[in-house]
Amino acid sequence: MSTPELEQILRLLQNLSKSHEELASKVDALTARSTTSNGLAAPFSTLTASRPSTSVTPNRSLAGGGIDTSAPPSPILTGTDNIPCGPAASVPGPNSTPGSPTNPADSLSHGLPSPRTGGGVDAFRKRASFSTSPSTGFATPRSGAANAAYGIKGMPPPGATTPPRKDSEGKKEGLYPSRVVLTTYPNQAGVNPIPINWGGGPNGQDRGPVICSRIKSNLPLRNAIGAHAGSYSIFRALSIAMGELRPDWRPDLRNTQPPFQLPPMPGWFGDGTGKGEEGNQKNWKIVSFDPFGAMSQEIWEKEYAQGLDVRPTIAQTKAHIKIEELDDLARKGDFPVDGEVVIKSSELAAFPGVDQGVEINTYKAAIDPVWFLPGIAERMGIEESTLRRTLFEDTGGMYPELLTRPDIKIFLPPVGGMTVYIMGDPAKLQDPNTEITCRPHDSCAGSDVFGSDICTCRPYLIFGLAEAIKCAQRGGVGVVVYFQKEGRALGEVIKYMVYNRRKRGGDTAAEYFNNTERVAGVKDARHQELMPDVLHWLGIKHITNLISMSNMKYDAIINSGITVKNRYEIPEHLIPKDGSVEIDAKIQAGYFSTKKMTGEALMATKGRDWEDLVH
Numbered sequence: 001m002s003t004p005e006l007e008q009i010l011r012l013l014q015n016l017s018k019s020h021e022e023l024a025s026k027v028d029a030l031t032a033r034s035t036t037s038n039g040l041a042a043p044f045s046t047l048t049a050s051r052p053s054t055s056v057t058p059n060r061s062l063a064g065g066g067i068d069t070s071a072p073p074s075p076i077l078t079g080t081d082n083i084p085c086g087p088a089a090s091v092p093g094p095n096s097t098p099g100s101p102t103n104p105a106d107s108l109s110h111g112l113p114s115p116r117t118g119g120g121v122d123a124f125r126k127r128a129s130f131s132t133s134p135s136t137g138f139a140t141p142r143s144g145a146a147n148a149a150y151g152i153k154g155m156p157p158p159g160a161t162t163p164p165r166k167d168s169e170g171k172k173e174g175l176y177p178s179r180v181v182l183t184t185y186p187n188q189a190g191v192n193p194i195p196i197n198w199g200g201g202p203n204g205q206d207r208g209p210v211i212c213s214r215i216k217s218n219l220p221l222r223n224a225i226g227a228h229a230g231s232y233s234i235f236r237a238l239s240i241a242m243g244e245l246r247p248d249w250r251p252d253l254r255n256t257q258p259p260f261q262l263p264p265m266p267g268w269f270g271d272g273t274g275k276g277e278e279g280n281q282k283n284w285k286i287v288s289f290d291p292f293g294a295m296s297q298e299i300w301e302k303e304y305a306q307g308l309d310v311r312p313t314i315a316q317t318k319a320h321i322k323i324e325e326l327d328d329l330a331r332k333g334d335f336p337v338d339g340e341v342v343i344k345s346s347e348l349a350a351f352p353g354v355d356q357g358v359e360i361n362t363y364k365a366a367i368d369p370v371w372f373l374p375g376i377a378e379r380m381g382i383e384e385s386t387l388r389r390t391l392f393e394d395t396g397g398m399y400p401e402l403l404t405r406p407d408i409k410i411f412l413p414p415v416g417g418m419t420v421y422i423m424g425d426p427a428k429l430q431d432p433n434t435e436i437t438c439r440p441h442d443s444c445a446g447s448d449v450f451g452s453d454i455c456t457c458r459p460y461l462i463f464g465l466a467e468a469i470k471c472a473q474r475g476g477v478g479v480v481v482y483f484q485k486e487g488r489a490l491g492e493v494i495k496y497m498v499y500n501r502r503k504r505g506g507d508t509a510a511e512y513f514n515n516t517e518r519v520a521g522v523k524d525a526r527h528q529e530l531m532p533d534v535l536h537w538l539g540i541k542h543i544t545n546l547i548s549m550s551n552m553k554y555d556a557i558i559n560s561g562i563t564v565k566n567r568y569e570i571p572e573h574l575i576p577k578d579g580s581v582e583i584d585a586k587i588q589a590g591y592f593s594t595k596k597m598t599g600e601a602l603m604a605t606k607g608r609d610w611e612d613l614v615h
């Protein structure tokens with residue numbers, strides 16, 4: 001989509017929003033007449049964008065733009081309710097380019113300073129007493145001079161519990177302000193996102209916080225579209241709708257920080273486009289999540305306490321894993337109990353003297369997606385405007401700011417993320433002399449959890465874990481990454497329909513991919529181009545043993561600048577009979593294997609039909 005087209009759409013949306021505002025104005029005026037006496041609804045006339053802009057203090061702080069609700073009431077803005085739905089006095093002119101930073105002239109026309117001159121984090125940093133720890137390069141928040149001046153007021157303390165809702169109260173007050181903010185615009189009065197320099201560094205404060213909250217006080221500061229926790233944001237909404245959670249609730253983050261450090265790596269920096277400053281060019285890597293996502297609690301501790309809704313998008317912890325097949329392999333002598341990586345499981349009181357197998361010591365991290373849209377577009381080889389439009393259209397129009405806020409470059413998509421399991425010392429991952437075994441695994445609940453034998457997912461996962469354990473025991477590091485990409489990221493509903501089609505069509509390896517394509521339109525939607533981000537986050541520059549036969553994964557890893565020494569296909573003796581259809585089809589399609597497939601052999605590889613299932 002071309003820039004003029006995008007501008008045209010933007011203008012149409014703004015006009016639409018203006019009509020909405022006029023309508024809302026009439027409704028609010030009517031409501032005000034009946035409710036002003038008890039203060040429940042403010043007259044809309046105090047909220048319009050056409051108010052004189054001179055009353056906005058130019059030298060605003062983080063809480064500027066009128067979000068300090070305890071301040072004397074401003075004729076323009078006293079809270080987020082006051083963000084007008086319609087455009088500001090001036091809309092982007094023909095010369096303004098969507099995606100470019102806010103035009104200072106436009107800002108001045110509202111009497112608002114540019115977010116990059118005097119407002120946002122710059123002012124915030126200036127006033128706060130931060131210092132950079134020389135050992136880690138992380139800025140450490142210090143309790144310094146009073147910062148109340150830029151604190152965000154009117155916020156409940158983090159972790160505040162939700163008082164039970166009384167129905168009469170709920171109806172009277174409502175969950176949200178009476179006016180709905182359908183979308184926002186870059187030049188809109190009051191909107192002033194906190195600057196964020198994706199790929200910037202060297203520490204998290206220089207990079208800036210990811211803010212995607214619609215909490216009243218944070219909405220004007222937001223620099224990300226979407227919602228935290230991926231698809232779970234929908235369940236959070238249900239809890240709010242049920243009165244179990246306040247809409248402005250924020251987590252109590254004390255003691256939630258990681259128990260082990262994964263310090264910044266060169267791959268964290270750069271904007272993902274490869275066009276950054278010198279030095280960034282070679283190191284551009286991470287565009288699909290926030291590398292600083294596990295450190296929010298520490299980097300932004302003070303600001304969070306003051307109401308800035310910056311939340312962790314990564315959580316790291318330590319845990320044991322225990323899987324039956326690993327017990328068997330340990331008993332077979334594949335890996336000894338060393339008390340460090342492999343630990344003997346305790347006896348169960350119910351079964352005295354019975355060997356309970358082993359447990360594996362792991363470090364792990366759960367990562368939620370945070371997309372830097374220009375970097376994602378670059379990686380996929382498409383225009384950013386195309387990416388924004390398709391994300392908007394094909395989520396049912398869920399995120400209009402993808403189109404109306406070209407100045408916001410970050411999107412938290414409603415999809416699953418990934419979990420990293422590390423065996424061995426994570427600090428050794430960046431050492432070029434470390435042996436690294438890696439299995440990037442895409443989720444398959446049917447096989448991984450419930451043991452279906454139609455595919456090889458669980459056996460491959462076990463093989464990857466076993467090799468990772470052995471590598472750690474040799475002094476290397478094993479990494480297994482579990483990506484939430486069910487059914488090649490097409491979903492389980494598609495997947496089971498494909499199973500049905502396969503079973504009704506004779507289920508030959510020759511038809512394996514065709515069946516998927518006929519049902520889903522594509523063979524695969526995993527888009528492995530984004531997969532290596534997590535490897536760069538860990539500081540991995542080489543993989544000694546790649547436990548995967550996927551050419552898509554291999555190509556993505558190599559193209560991202562990581563070297564691979566050895567590739568391992570799943571050993572024949574681990575392939576369930578029904579799973580050979582998948583494996584043979586993949587080999588024919590170019591997956592890595594020492595086995596060669598012929599057309600005849602491909603026709604001969606057949607899965608079980610339904611009648612066999614009962615035997």
Ligand SMILES: [Zn+2]
Pocket residue numbers: 444446447448455456457458
């Ligand atoms: Zn599977």
